[in-house]
Amino acid sequence: MASASCLLTEDQFLCSICLDVFTGPVTTPCGHNFCKNCITEHWNTSVQCRCPICKRLYKTKPELQVNTFISEMAAQFRQSAQQKASSSSSEQQAAKPGEVPCDFCTGTRLKALKSCLVCLASYCKTHLEPHLKVSGLKTHQLIDPVENLNGRMCMKHNQLLQLFCKTDQMYLCILCTTFDHKTHDVVPLKEETKGKKAELGKTEAEVQQMIQKRQLKIQEIKHSVRLSKEDAVRELAEGVQVFTALKASIERSQAELIKTIKEKQITKEKQAEDFMKELEEEIFQLTKARSEVEQLLHSEDHLHLHQRLSFLKAALPAKNWAAIRVQPTSYEGSVARAVAQLEETITQPMKKLFEAELKRVKRYEVQVTLDPDIVHPKPAQSNDKQQVKQDNKCRCVLSKQGISSGRFYFQVQVKKWSSWTLGVVRKSAIMNRDTTLSPRNGYWTICFKWSIGYYGYFAAGTPSVGLSLKKKPEKMGVFVDYEQGVVSFYDVDAAGLIYSFTGCSFTDTLHPFYSPCSNDGVKIHITEKDCVLL
Template sequence: MAAASNPLSEDQFLCSIFLDVFTDPVSTPCGHNFCKTCIIEHWKSSYRYQCPLCKKVFNTRPELHVNTFITEMVIQFRQSAQQKASSSRSEQQVSEPGDVPCDVCTGTKLKALKSCLVCLASYCETHLEPHLTVSGLKRHQLINAVENLEGRMCTKHDKPLELFCKTDQTCVCMLCTILDHKAHSVVPLIEEYAGKKAELGKTDADIQKMIQKRRLKIQEIKHSVDLSEKDADREISEGVQVFTALMEAVERGLNELIKTIEEKQRMTQKQAEDFIKELEQEISELKKRSTEVEQLSRSEDHLHLLQSVQSLNTHHPTPTKDWTEVSVCPSSYEGTVERAVAQLEETLSEEMKKLLPEFELKRVQQYAVDVTLDPDTAHPYIILSHGGKQVKHGDVKKNLPDYPGRFSFHTYVLGKQSFTSGRSYFEVQVQGKPYWNLGVARESIDRKGGITLSPQIGCWSIWLRDGKEYKALDAPPVLLCLRSWPQKVGVFVHYEKGLVSFYDINAATHIYSFTHCSFTDKLFPFFGPCLNNAGTNSAPLIICPVNRTY
C-alpha cells in the first residue's frame, strides 16, 4: 500500500558517482551504495580507497556486496518506467510534414525529439529512453532532432564528420586527416564549434551595437522631426499673427482709399445738387414772369399795359446770372491709388519693423537657461551676490586663491554654465550702468594677461562706454547706433550655427549679431562690470529670469 501511495522516484535510485540509475548496485562497509563498475573505476583513479560520500578511508580495498534489495527496487523502477513510456507513446505527437520522424518507429511514425550524432538516427520520446538510461549510449552526443543525418557523414570514407580542418575550412572524418588532410591543422568539431560560437557571439554583439546605434539614430531623427514640427507650428502661428496684422493694415489702407474717393464724390455731387437747385429756382421764377408777360400781352387797355409793364420790371426783374461759365467738373482721382499704396508701403514697413523683432525675441527666449556666476573665475576686485546673480566692482582687492581659471588682470567673471551644443539664452539688467561688458567667452580665454576683447581671442561681446558709446567688439569693432538705451540685454547663442546675438529686451529690438563663428571650445557667459568710476557706475549687472510675456 505504501508503494501505491508513494510511486518510485528516479532520484531514489541514482548512483552518486555518475548520477544515473544504478547498474549492479553494491554496498560498501560504510553502508553507501554505488554501481559496481563506478566504485571500482573510482578507486582505480584514486590513490586511496575512500567512500565518495562519507569520505571514510579503508586501508585495503573493501569487499563489495551486492545489494539485493536495491537491485530488486531498480528492476521494479525500470519496469515501471518502461510501462510509463509505453503508455505515454499513445500521447506522443505523430510526425507531420515538416517534422523529423523517429527512425525506429514502425507503422505510424512519431515525432523525433532528439538525433544521435553517433548512431546517425533520430528518436521519439519512447525510443530515446536507452540513450538516457544505458551507460554506453549515454555517452553519445544528442542534439535537437534534425533531418539529413547522412549529411553528417564523410561522403568519401563513410565516417562521421568529427573533425574540422582549419587549413581548408571544412569538416572532415578521422580518415581524412590521415589521407587527404595530412599535415593540415585539424581540431575536434567541438573546439572549432566553441571558437565559431564565440565569433558568432562577438558578431552578434557587434550587430546588436549596430542595431542600438540605429535605434538611437531613429530616436534622434524622430526627435529632430518633433522639434521641426514644433518649429513649424510656431512659425505658422507667428506667420499668421504677422500676416493678420499686415492684412489688417492693408484693409485699413483700402478703407481709407475708399473713404477718400467717396468723400470727393460726395463733394462733387453736393456741388451739382446746389447748382441744380438754384437753376430750378430760377426756372420757376422765369415761368412766373412768362405767365405774367403772356397775360399782359393779351391786354388791349393801353394805359393798363404800360403801367403794368413798368410794375413788372420793378417788382419781378428777370434773373441776370450768367450760367455760361458755370459747370461741374468730375472729381479727379488720378494718383489717389498710387498715394494710398505708397502710404500702405510705409505703414507695412513700420508694422514689420515692429512685429518681426518681437517674434524673433520670443523665439530665442524659449531657449532660456539658468545662469549663475562662477566665483572661482572672478577678479579679486569683483563682488558677487550671495546667489551668484549680481556682480559689481568693489574698489577693494580681496585676498583670494589664484586659481588657474581666475581673471587676475581684467575685472571679468564667467558664468558656471557652459554651452557646447544647441541654443542657449540669458538676460542681464544693465540699467544705471554707463560702463559694462557683456557676452560669451570660450573656456581657453587668457585669464592672466592683458587682452583686447574680440572673436580672435575667444570673446564675443558688446560694451557701453560713458553711457553713450555702444560697440560690438568684432574685428574691427562696430559702432552701434541704437534708438534707445537698453535697460536689459538678452544674449543668444546658437552653437552649431556659429551665432551670438544681442537684444534690447524692453524695446524688443535686435542690437547686433556675430555670425559665421567657429565654436570648438566650451562657451561661458561673460561679464565685465567695469570700474565704479567714482560711484557713477556702482550699479551691479544683474542676471534676470526670462519673462516670455514681452
C-alpha cells in the first residue's frame, strides 16, 4: 500500500473543494473524487447539480458511497503530509501579531504566503503547494495574504463578489445579476478597477501635491525659525551692547556723583579743620595772655605793668570769628543733575538704537490712505462724559485694509491737527456704535489733546496711561505684530518709541484707525458709512 501511494501524485489525495486530504472520499459517476461532506454541501447550495471539475450536469443527485480504496490511500498520505509539514514548519516563521496566519495549520499557525480568492482561505508555504501543482487549483486567483476573506463573499448567495453594479454602486456575485440587478449596468470588477486605478492616479497626484505643499511649508517654517534665530542673535548682541554701554555710563555717572559728593565733603571737613586749628592756636595764645594778665594784676612793679600791658594788647588776636560760618554742604539737585547728564550721555546711542528698530519695522510698511477730510463728520462724546453733543463734530477714518496674521506698519501725518487719536481697531468692534476707547473694547490707540489749560499725550485705556514727550511729533508710525500681540507707536522724525501695548490677544482682523479730534479715551461714536474708507 505504501509503495502504491508513492506512485500517485499528491493532488490525487486532495479534495478539489476543500483542498485538503480526502475525508470520507466518494466518487461521482463521472469518475472524480471529493470529500462526501464537501460535494454534498456544494450540491445543496447550487441551483444545478454539476461536477465541480468537469461540469457534467446531473438531472438528479447521484447516490454517493465512500470509496474505501481512496480512503485508505488518503489516510496514508495524510500521515506522510503531516510528517512533511512538521519538518518544514520548523523552517517557516509563525505568524506574528498583525500578520495573516495560515488557515490550515494546526497548533502553531504559520505566516501565510498567499490568499486564494476562490477558496477564500490563506496558505503557508506547505499548504500552498496544491495550488501550485494541482491542475484544477492552478487557475485560482492568488493574492498577497489578506484577512477577512469572507468579506469578499456575497452575503445573500454565498458566492464570490466578482462584479460591480454601476447603477447601484455596489459589488455583486454571479447570482445577483440573475435576480435584483438583472437590468442594471453591471461590469466585471476587473474592468471597474481600471477606472478606479485612473482615479487613484489622480488621487496619487493630488497626494503628491499635498506632500510637496507640506514639504514647502516645512521649509517655510524652518526658514522662519532661522530668521527668528538670526533676529534673536542680532537683537541679543545689540541689546547686550546697548545695556553694557548703559551700565558703563551709569557706573561712570555713579562714580562721578560719589566722587563729587566726597570731594565736597572732604573740602568742607578740611576747611573746618583749618578753622579749628587756627581757633585752637588763638585759644592757646589767649590762655597765655590771660595767665600773664593775672600775674600783672598782683604785681607791684608799676613800670613793668605799663610796659607789658601795651605789649599784651598788641599781641591779642584781631580776627573777627563772629562773621565766619561753616555751613553744611548742600547736595540738593546733585542726583538730578547727574541723571540729567546721564540722560544726555545715553540719548545718542538710544537714538541710534531706536533708529535701527524703526528701520526694521519699516520693512513691513503697507500703503494705507487715511484722509479724514474726505469722510463724513460724526459726533463724539464730550469730555464731561455727558450726552453726545450734536454740535461737537468729530471725524474718524478706518482703512478697508486689515490683517489677521503677520506684521504690518503704517505712518500718518499728524502735525496739522491740534488733537488726534491714532492706532488700530478690531473689526468686530466697528459694529459697536458707542464704545469706550480701550484694548478691552478692541481699540489700541494713543491720543493727543490740546485745549485751554490742558496739553498732553496718553494711551487710551481703562485707565489711560499718561505719556511724557519732549517734542510734538509731526509724523507717527504704528507697528503691529499680530502673533506676538504687540502694537507700538513711534515718533518717525525723532526715531523714538513712544508707547507699546504688549501681551495683547488678537482674534479678529485689525484695521488702521485715525481721528483728528479729541477722543480722550472716553467714548467714540461710529456709523456704518465711516467704515468704508480708502
